[in-house]
Amino acid sequence: MAFDSFGAFIVMEGHGPYVWACYFMFFLLMGALALWSLRQRRSVFAQQRRRMNSAPARDQSPAGASFTRIEPSHD
Amino acid sequence: MWQIFHKLGSPKWFFGIASTLMPWLLWVGLALMVAGIGWGLAFAPQDYLQGNSYRIIFIHVPSAFLAQSVYMMMAVAGLVTLVWRMKLADVFVKAVAPVGAVLTFLALFTGAVWGKPTWGTWWIWDARLTSMLILLFLYFGVIALGAAISDEKSSARAVAVLVLVGVVNIPIIKYSVEWWNTLHQPATFKLTEKPSMPAEMWVPLLLSVLGLYLIFGWLTCLRMQTEILVREGRTRWVKELVQAGGN
Amino acid sequence: MTAEFTVNLRSPDVSVGTATAMKAVFVRDLKIALRQPQDLLNPLLFFVMVVTLFPLGVSPEVSFLEQAGSGILWVAALLSVLLSLDHLYRHDFDDGTLEQLVLQPQPLFLLVLAKSMAHWVLTGLPLVLLAPVLGVMVHLQGNSVAVLCLTLLIGTPVLSLIGSIGAALTLGLRAAGVLLSLLIIPLYIPVLIFGTGTVMAASEGAPVAGQLALMGAFLVLALTLAPFASAAALRISLSNS
Numbered sequence: 001m002a003f004d005s006f007g008a009f010i011v012m013e014g015h016g017p018y019v020w021a022c023y024f025m026f027f028l029l030m031g032a033l034a035l036w037s038l039r040q041r042r043s044v045f046a047q048q049r050r051r052m053n054s055a056p057a058r059d060q061s062p063a064g065a066s067f068t069r070i071e072p073s074h075d
Numbered sequence: 076m077w078q079i080f081h082k083l084g085s086p087k088w089f090f091g092i093a094s095t096l097m098p099w100l101l102w103v104g105l106a107l108m109v110a111g112i113g114w115g116l117a118f119a120p121q122d123y124l125q126g127n128s129y130r131i132i133f134i135h136v137p138s139a140f141l142a143q144s145v146y147m148m149m150a151v152a153g154l155v156t157l158v159w160r161m162k163l164a165d166v167f168v169k170a171v172a173p174v175g176a177v178l179t180f181l182a183l184f185t186g187a188v189w190g191k192p193t194w195g196t197w198w199i200w201d202a203r204l205t206s207m208l209i210l211l212f213l214y215f216g217v218i219a220l221g222a223a224i225s226d227e228k229s230s231a232r233a234v235a236v237l238v239l240v241g242v243v244n245i246p247i248i249k250y251s252v253e254w255w256n257t258l259h260q261p262a263t264f265k266l267t268e269k270p271s272m273p274a275e276m277w278v279p280l281l282l283s284v285l286g287l288y289l290i291f292g293w294l295t296c297l298r299m300q301t302e303i304l305v306r307e308g309r310t311r312w313v314k315e316l317v318q319a320g321g322n
Numbered sequence: 323m324t325a326e327f328t329v330n331l332r333s334p335d336v337s338v339g340t341a342t343a344m345k346a347v348f349v350r351d352l353k354i355a356l357r358q359p360q361d362l363l364n365p366l367l368f369f370v371m372v373v374t375l376f377p378l379g380v381s382p383e384v385s386f387l388e389q390a391g392s393g394i395l396w397v398a399a400l401l402s403v404l405l406s407l408d409h410l411y412r413h414d415f416d417d418g419t420l421e422q423l424v425l426q427p428q429p430l431f432l433l434v435l436a437k438s439m440a441h442w443v444l445t446g447l448p449l450v451l452l453a454p455v456l457g458v459m460v461h462l463q464g465n466s467v468a469v470l471c472l473t474l475l476i477g478t479p480v481l482s483l484i485g486s487i488g489a490a491l492t493l494g495l496r497a498a499g500v501l502l503s504l505l506i507i508p509l510y511i512p513v514l515i516f517g518t519g520t521v522m523a524a525s526e527g528a529p530v531a532g533q534l535a536l537m538g539a540f541l542v543l544a545l546t547l548a549p550f551a552s553a554a555a556l557r558i559s560l561s562n563s
Contacts, residue, residue, distance in 0.1 A: 012127035041301040212508040
């Protein structure tokens with residue numbers, strides 16, 4: 001351990017704010033990137049599933065049905 | 076040989092491989108990062124010149140290192156796109172460009188914050204910071220061009236040309252240290268010689284570099300899978316996959 | 323427009339030598355440009371106006387202008403080349419000449435090279451010729467003006483060549499102008515650094531032969547590589563439309 005106490009670890013002889021700001025930014029951005037990518041994939045899966053579910057439904061729908069199905073995107 | 080090549084180009088095959096690799100990449104990568112960063116933050120000795128602010132190195136160097144090598148990887152993939160018209164190579168470029176931009180930004184940000192206690196100023200127009208900034212611009216250009224061309228094939232090839240043109244910039248980044256002698260430290264890692272840092276400093280650094288590489292691999296697999304799903308949405312294997320309840 | 327040249331280009335059965343074809347492309351671009359002199363003048367006016375902005379916007383003091391003059395002139399030159407790039411392929415793209423050019427039996431990259439050179443003669447060269455006047459206006463000392471012109475002379479063809487890649491990549495896209503700047507400015511930075519650096523060194527009395535040689539190396543590199551990239555980009559953009 002390079003530091004005497006937890007407090008010293010946080011303060012880092014005055015350099016704490018700089019060090020911790022960097023680590024905060026790093027984990028914030030990398031985490032956001034990972035979450036964004038995960039959500040993107042999930043939404044693509046959901047979209048495909050919706051499209052597949054709606055495709056057979058369109059086949060079975062009686063001819064002359066007067067409504068159109070609008071798919072809002074949930075991005 | 077050609078069969079392997081052919082397989083490599085098959086999105087379906089890649090999708091499967093990526094799925095098996097991803098948990099390993101993520102967890103081993105996270106473990107290495109935690110070990111490297113924890114060691115570096117709490118246990119590595121203080122730098123006698125810079126004090127504790129040098130501990131930023133354990134994320135600054137991995138980010139900067141990866142930011143540059145991601146561009147090199149993109150250039151290789153761009154070459155593959157142009158020569159062999161391999162779809163997967165373009166999927167890689169599109170998936171990875173935002174990651175590279177984020178890493179470049181992080182390298183710049185951590186470099187700037189590190190500069191404050193070390194040089195007394197947030198930003199110095201020295202060679203390496205500046206060329207990192209140019210690298211960020213290059214990433215933005217790649218992302219912007221990819222988004223501007225709607226046709227998938229032309230977009231792939233245009234981006235490949237741009238990436239290859241931009242790769243001329245990478246040697247400038249590398250050798251700018253020798254071109255302009257400035258305040259910034261010389262390159263930290265030289266594979267050919269022993270690092271001048273003590274082992275308690277460079278071992279955690281190496282760990283966090285490896286860890287970030289693996290996490291980058293995980294992120295790449297994830298984003299490539301998404302891109303493949305979007306592009307191959309009409310094929311049978313994707314439909315089967317979606318029906319099987321993949322997530 | 324310029325029927326005789328288009329006809330010349332359009333007859334692949336008559337085996338035209340590569341040099342002849344390049345010359346035809348080059349002369350054709352010059353002729354078209356000379357018929358609309360206003361288009362030629364605009365980048366030059368822009369150049370002068372941007373240079374004028376700095377004494378007005380920052381400081382008219384001799385000490386500042388002496389220091390920053392070379393940089394101001396270089397940035398202004400860079401920007402005006404950038405502005406003119408959109409025209410490089412645009413007209414030919416709109417009227418279909420470009421597709422004919424791509425179909426020629428002669429290697430496309432050489433025709434692209436001819437076009438880039440024509441672009442330089444039409445925009446870069448006038449900038450170089452205008453630079454001494456503006457150099458005096460921003461109080462550059464005698465030797466610096468000469469070196470500045472020399473760096474511009476070596477540097478502006480590089481700008482045209484690299485720019486042709488960007489122009490080819492963004493051909494036919496919406497908001498191509500902004501995108502073009504976004505793609506190309508990072509690639510211009512090394513030229514800018516060495517261009518102004520050389521003039522700075524000259525004003526301090528340091529030898530500049532090495533830096534000029536390095537800029538020459540940039541030029542050779544751009545001459546050999548940029549036409550290939552530009553030709554590839556042109557084919558991609560044309561297959562897109």
